[in-house]
Amino acid sequence: MNKIEIDRQSGCCFGVAKAISKAEEELKKGGTLYCLGDIVHNNIEVERLEKMGLITINHEQFKQLKNVRVLLRAHGEPPSTYEIARENNIEIIDASCPVVLGLQKRINKKYTHRAQDDAQIVIFGKRGHAEVNGLLGQTDEKAIIIENKEEINKLDFTRDISLFSQTTKPLDGFQEIGDIIASRMQGDAKFEFYDTICRQVSNRVPNMQQFAASKDLIIFIAGEKSSNGKVLFAECKKVNPNSYLIHSPEEIDPGWIKENIRIGICGATSTPMWQMEAVAENIMKLQPSMQLEKAAF
Ligand code: SF4
Numbered sequence: 221m222n223k224i225e226i227d228r229q230s231g232c233c234f235g236v237a238k239a240i241s242k243a244e245e246e247l248k249k250g251g252t253l254y255c256l257g258d259i260v261h262n263n264i265e266v267e268r269l270e271k272m273g274l275i276t277i278n279h280e281q282f283k284q285l286k287n288v289r290v291l292l293r294a295h296g297e298p299p300s301t302y303e304i305a306r307e308n309n310i311e312i313i314d315a316s317c318p319v320v321l322g323l324q325k326r327i328n329k330k331y332t333h334r335a336q337d338d339a340q341i342v343i344f345g346k347r348g349h350a351e352v353n354g355l356l357g358q359t360d361e362k363a364i365i366i367e368n369k370e371e372i373n374k375l376d377f378t379r380d381i382s383l384f385s386q387t388t389k390p391l392d393g394f395q396e397i398g399d400i401i402a403s404r405m406q407g408d409a410k411f412e413f414y415d416t417i418c419r420q421v422s423n424r425v426p427n428m429q430q431f432a433a434s435k436d437l438i439i440f441i442a443g444e445k446s447s448n449g450k451v452l453f454a455e456c457k458k459v460n461p462n463s464y465l466i467h468s469p470e471e472i473d474p475g476w477i478k479e480n481i482r483i484g485i486c487g488a489t490s491t492p493m494w495q496m497e498a499v500a501e502n503i504m505k506l507q508p509s510m511q512l513e514k515a516a517f
Pocket residue numbers: 233234235236294295317318319320387388418419420421489
């Protein structure tokens with residue numbers, strides 16, 4: 221009984237899938253297309269699109285461009301990026317995820333209509349992450365970023381606090397941070413908790429754990445820079461210690477492939493389905509008796 225199953229609920233979330241198809245669609249039109257930052261935290265997919273003509277640039281290079289087309293990836297951008305585009309006659313192909321755009325609007329509204337100038341807008345997220353930079357830009361860079369529980373100490377609990385989260389943070393960690401802040405508020409200061417975590421990531425956890433627990437071996441494929449890949453892989457590992465994280469379909473260790481084994485293949489929200497299928501094909505080359513079966517859920 222040598223079986224492989226691909227977790228069909230793994231793979232690109234709709235935000236990333238939309239950005240990739242937008243890039244493919246624009247590349248088919250011909251001409252030069254730039255992308256501000258890696259389109260997805262998955263080197264192999266970036267390389268595939270670069271072979272089709274996509275040119276990845278950073279923010280410094282972006283400032284030097286004029287009269288070109290630039291695609292904005294799913295993470296979203298701060299208002300300064302749109303201003304530079306206007307000044308330099310850059311045509312923006314905006315593939316920002318609608319969920320991220322919605323969060324940017326909420327933060328911007330909270331910042332613009334805050335009751336007092338010293339009210340604190342707090343974002344639970346990774347400092348320097350592209351999505352967080354886009355969110356920070358909605359507050360003239362005034363929002364306070366906290367990455368962990370320890371950083372809660374830098375908040376002033378005598379002043380209002382509105383707490384938001386980067387979309388891909390784990391739900392339980394965010395809830396814990398919200399509970400700690402709520403318990404430390406003083407006087408009349410108000411605390412508002414906005415659950416802005418994207419369910420495209422958090423909803424995957426229970427299903428992925430159920431999938432991982434039903435297999436003898438889990439091979440999880442994700443790009444090295446994928447934050448949610450690390451989070452989701454850790455969830456698989458919790459329920460199935462025989463889980464391995466790989467960054468390309470070629471990284472399979474033949475020693476993992478034993479007889480009478482049920483293998484599950486999972487990926488991050490930035491892992492295209494074709495990469496999980498390539499992992500399955502490589503396993504079948506190593507063990508020809510292996511059968512690929514359809515996902516049960
Ligand atoms: S994880 Fe959610 S917010 Fe982030 S790109 Fe995907 S759909 Fe959009």
